[in-house]
Amino acid sequence: MQRRAEILKLIKENGFKRVSELKDIFQVSEVTIRSDLRMLQEEGKIERNYGGAMMKEELETPSFSETSMLLSEPKAAIAQAAVELIQPGDSLFLDGSSTTLLLAKLARNIENITIISNSIPIFEQLKEITTATLIGIPGSLNPRTQTFVGPYAEKMINDLRATKTFISPKGVLLEGLRDITMVEADIRKRMMDSGNEVIVLADHSKFNNNRTLIPIDSFDAVHTIITDQRPDEAFMSIFAEKNIRVIVADTHDD
Template identity: 30%
Template sequence: MAGMRTDERREEIVRLAKTTGLASVEELAETFEVTASTIRRDLARLTDEGRVARTYGGAMALHAHPEPSLRQRTGEAFAEKRAMARWAAAEILSGETILLDAGTTVGALARELRDGPKLTVATTSLTALEELAGAENVHVECLGGTLRHLSQGFVGPLTEAALERMTFDRVYLGADGVTPDNGLCEADLQQTRLKELMIRRANTVYVLAHAAKLGRSPFHSWVRMPAQWTLVTDTSADPGLLAEFTARGASVVTVPPS
């Protein structure tokens, strides 16, 4: 397959990943007669586009559940997300230092904090940074790193290094899916690593997830939850499923849509 244009090679990588499931960098480099660094750049771009999910040393196709972009998710369950954000904002006390994850629901929380008490907010989210840019009552710390274009959030070693230098009163996390047994489901291993660090650096852990995300496992990367944490969801959530979360130690809060 030598002599392919870059776009043709990337399309073929996606096709191979869908048909074979897994392919190593070395195998792909040999197949296309290019260098391993070229393949790594291809995989990085395809991962950013949500077309493959990276594994250590290779690529895995996203079969039935391509990761939606932040823009695609913005209009989903708007009233539910706004209500959860307002509940979360009411829990925060003046003078606290809080940590905000990327995602649309946590972005809605950032909007609620603009006219609230004096706070320090650290975040990995471009959405949260935009919401808080003009908030004089909020001291903002940007945990920079590598930008994931789909989630509009920073990940990677620079983000993790910044996290290690701070502690937080509360952390607010989003997720692609949440299950009682496995915890938070994410599309990318870097995201799971980052969320694990976020959890370890905070005194109190909240997950903001509307009912459609509960019990879902669209991807294969997971974040184990601590012994005590709070799930904030909406009132349409299945009571039986919520009971499973409670049985495994989570505190569950259901909020009616605004």
């Protein structure tokens, strides 16, 4: 059908299109558009999500084990720089990333901290610790990232507060932080809103990663960015304007 081909073309060009937008473009009912999207999803071409649809390949999130193997040295250096910002008595939001898992391993020896996370691997790492308080965020399991997401997880984060939030988004663009899926972006946004100090952990591959379509937030709430290579001047200018501290982790042994 011609209309479905045109819808698919629009989604491919824009990354994501809402049902309401498609209804206005094609001058048909929402019921008709939803039917078209259902057919395209059944053909394996798109994924319907949050009142619209996006290309299926954009939703292919790397598994946790896959991301854990990538850029291990820079991530370890970033985690080492991050743990130096944690003080005894701090409460921490940690998102479900391989970099925050490394951070959790390093933070286990800091006394009297509280770790709040939706990550199964983080709690597997810390489950026997006796010097920290662990708070697990419940929700629907995302099997690829091994994290709990969804409305229940978001509500719990909204109800909590922490002295520091550590997140590792999938992309850092000039307009702000980005992710691959809406559910993970929503969790990270809630953690940013509920933390007194927001610290972004982003290796050099995250900068200008244009495959990350979903916005998390602008840089307005960010206090510190820890990376392994100095960002280019376009980013540094924005960070200076917003008074964001940039820490470049040392990736070389002495």
